[in-house]
Structure formats: structure tokens, C-alpha cells
Amino acid sequence: MDWDNLQIFLTVARQGTVARAAQALHLDATTVSRRVSALESALQQTLFERAPSGFIPTAAGRALVPHAEAMAAAAARIRLAESGAGLSGQLRVSVSEGFGGSFIAPRLARFTTAHPDLEIDLVASSGFLNPSRREADMAVLLARPRKGPLITRKLSDYSLGLYAPADRRDWQDAATALPLSRAGIPVIGYMPDILYAPELDYLGEIEPGLRANVRSSSILAQRRMIAGGAGVGVLPRFLAAGEPGLVRVRPEQTISRSFWLALHRDVAQQPRVRAFIDWLDAEVRESRGLLLPA
Incomplete structure (x- = not known):
């Protein structure tokens, strides 16, 4: 073959x-x-x-x-x-806060150990740098860019679910039995006026018209707020995995989204860029069950 x-x-x-x-x-x-x-x-x-x-x-x-x-x-x-020998220079990668902080960061040692002479800038934040304007060598985005001198492809699909605090069984039961708008439970989510990507506007996929009344621009802060007992909310399942303070409710409700890789055409063949993409592809493949749990 x-x-x-x-x-x-x-x-x-x-x-x-x-x-x-x-x-x-x-x-x-x-x-x-x-x-x-x-x-x-x-x-x-x-x-x-x-x-x-x-x-x-x-x-x-x-x-x-x-x-x-x-x-x-x-x-x-x-x-x-x-390719470990000889790679040097700076590599700047823009990525969402949740994926960068909870998926890439804990795994990055394998790449940095293989390429000790590279300088890595992992820009993990609420918002993205623009590879079209050469603000970053590459970006992992929540939607496929439609214009610019870019090479783009899907990196991976991932799934999200509704989570409640592990120590609030009453909220877990109420969220299962009643619409959240009638259950009297605080709902955690993004602030709609500073939502940096429309793909993050997913509360309506849990219930039509559902709005958050406890809000943050940070998905990591939302995870901490849910685990700490401030309310229920939607989280990427890879972000919630292994967090003992969280329990998934309504497991029949799954929201699907995708990560897209984008890089400027001028840097596509640079060895350090190719090496990082190869590494990231391998990590995503090996963690398919985390990003898309059965």
C-alpha cells in the first residue's frame, strides 16, 4: 500500500x-x-x-x-x-484560552524537549492574533477563515456539554427535570457584548432563548465558577475532564464545534512551523477520545 x-x-x-x-x-x-x-x-x-x-x-x-x-x-x-537538530528562531502560536491552557500547555514539553533552541510564544487568550497580518505564525481558530493569504484546514472536532457543581445534587436533579429557565438555577456563560467568536454563543442549543446571568469572558474562569458552586454552564468536554468539582448533566445533549488551523502561506514550509504542526497533529490524534468522548 x-x-x-x-x-x-x-x-x-x-x-x-x-x-x-x-x-x-x-x-x-x-x-x-x-x-x-x-x-x-x-x-x-x-x-x-x-x-x-x-x-x-x-x-x-x-x-x-x-x-x-x-x-x-x-x-x-x-x-x-x-528534525530536532538545527531548529531555532521564534514560533508564535495563537490559540483559544481553553484549548491552549488545558490541552496544548500540558503537552508542550514533548515538543520543547525535542527542539530546545526554539523560542515558543503560546498566545492563549480570549481572542486571536491574525496570521494574515503576520501577528502570529499560525492560529488555532474556532471557525475557518474565509479570506486572506492563508492555508487552512480542520484540526479536530470537539464536543461540549452542560455541567453542574458536583456537590449540588439538587441542581443536578433540577437541571435534568426542568428547563433551566424555570429551575431557578444560575446559568454561567459568556458576556454577549464582548463575545469574541459567534461559535461561543451556544446556550441557545441547550434551550432556546437561554441566557447567562453569571458571566465571564474567560472559559477557564467559567469552569472554576461552575466547580465552585456559582451555577451551571456549558464547557468543552476536554476542559471538564478530570475536574472532580464538575458533574455532567443532560448527557443526551451534546454540542459540536471544530478547531481550525490557519497559517500564512509564506511560513507554511518553514521547518519550525512544519515541526509544530506535525507535533500538534500527533497530539490531537492520540487524544481523539478526550476531544470527542464516546
């Missing part, structure tokens, strides 16, 4: 269309389509349904994805080890 074809298959499965996969791979769409067909011929299986909306993985395609991801993660680790 041709490993290059398997990489192309995985990119198409993630991106959903040949055009987006071609952009992410720096190939033309005809080449991508031809290589997918070659893989299907080699395996004697149809891996995608060709639909007007894009390429939809078949059962065989879905079964192949985790194996392709495991091989890609192993290849990324090998490249990371091989």
Missing part, C-alpha cells in the same frame, strides 16, 4: 471535499482524486461516496480512518525526532 495515497485518503476524510484536501496538501484536485481512486483499486474497496456536497466515507472508509491516523501519528513522531 502506498503511504502517500493513505495520507491523501486521510486528508480527504477530514476535509470532506477534494478541493479543501488539495489546498491542505498543496496538490491539485485532479491529483488528489486520482490518488484516492488508486488506493481504492489497491484495496478493492470503495472508500468514499462521491456526492454533490463532497466525499462521504463509506463503511470501509470509516474503518480505515483510525488505522491511517495511527500511521500518521507514528510518522509525525519520527519526523519530530529527526
Whole structure:
């Protein structure tokens, strides 16, 4: 089996269309389509349904994805080890506060140990620096940018849920039995007038018209407020994992969002940028169950 074809298959499965996969791979769409067909011929299986909306993985395609991801993660680790020598300079990465502080930061030692001469700026905040204006080498965003001299692709989907304080069983029961607007429970969320991304306006997906009456611009502060007993609220499930002060309520309600990787075309082939992307891809693949719990 041709490993290059398997990489192309995985990119198409993630991106959903040949055009987006071609952009992410720096190939033309005809080449991508031809290589997918070659893989299907080699395996004697149809891996995608060709639909007007894009390429939809078949059962065989879905079964192949985790194996392709495991091989890609192993290849990324090998490249990371091989590229350790000689990488230097500054790398600035803009990322949301929650993902940067609770996912990237605890795992970053593996990358910094492999590249001790690199200077890493992890800008984890409520808001993003703009790679189009070269404010950062790359950014992990909550939506795909639609303009600018950027290379973009989906990094990962992730899920969110409704959480209550672990020591407030009465709130847990009430939130399960009643609409929150009638349960008399404080609701924690973002301040709507300074919401820095529309993807964070998700309370209406829990209940139509639901509003927060205890608010913060910081998702880390919201997590602490919920665990501390100030109310109930929506959190990314990777952010709530391992927090003993939190209990998920209404487990049948799951909100889905995505992280998108964006970088300026001029820096796409810089070795330090490629090394960080390879490392981040590997970490995301290995933590798929944390970002998208079953």
C-alpha cells in the first residue's frame, strides 16, 4: 500500500471535499482524486461516496480512518525526532484560552524537549492574533477563515456539554427535570457584548432563548465558577475532564464545534512551523477520545 495515497485518503476524510484536501496538501484536485481512486483499486474497496456536497466515507472508509491516523501519528513522531537538530528562531502560536491552557500547555514539553533552541510564544487568550497580518505564525481558530493569504484546514472536532457543581445534587436533579429557565438555577456563560467568536454563543442549543446571568469572558474562569458552586454552564468536554468539582448533566445533549488551523502561506514550509504542526497533529490524534468522548 502506498503511504502517500493513505495520507491523501486521510486528508480527504477530514476535509470532506477534494478541493479543501488539495489546498491542505498543496496538490491539485485532479491529483488528489486520482490518488484516492488508486488506493481504492489497491484495496478493492470503495472508500468514499462521491456526492454533490463532497466525499462521504463509506463503511470501509470509516474503518480505515483510525488505522491511517495511527500511521500518521507514528510518522509525525519520527519526523519530530529527526528534525530536532538545527531548529531555532521564534514560533508564535495563537490559540483559544481553553484549548491552549488545558490541552496544548500540558503537552508542550514533548515538543520543547525535542527542539530546545526554539523560542515558543503560546498566545492563549480570549481572542486571536491574525496570521494574515503576520501577528502570529499560525492560529488555532474556532471557525475557518474565509479570506486572506492563508492555508487552512480542520484540526479536530470537539464536543461540549452542560455541567453542574458536583456537590449540588439538587441542581443536578433540577437541571435534568426542568428547563433551566424555570429551575431557578444560575446559568454561567459568556458576556454577549464582548463575545469574541459567534461559535461561543451556544446556550441557545441547550434551550432556546437561554441566557447567562453569571458571566465571564474567560472559559477557564467559567469552569472554576461552575466547580465552585456559582451555577451551571456549558464547557468543552476536554476542559471538564478530570475536574472532580464538575458533574455532567443532560448527557443526551451534546454540542459540536471544530478547531481550525490557519497559517500564512509564506511560513507554511518553514521547518519550525512544519515541526509544530506535525507535533500538534500527533497530539490531537492520540487524544481523539478526550476531544470527542464516546
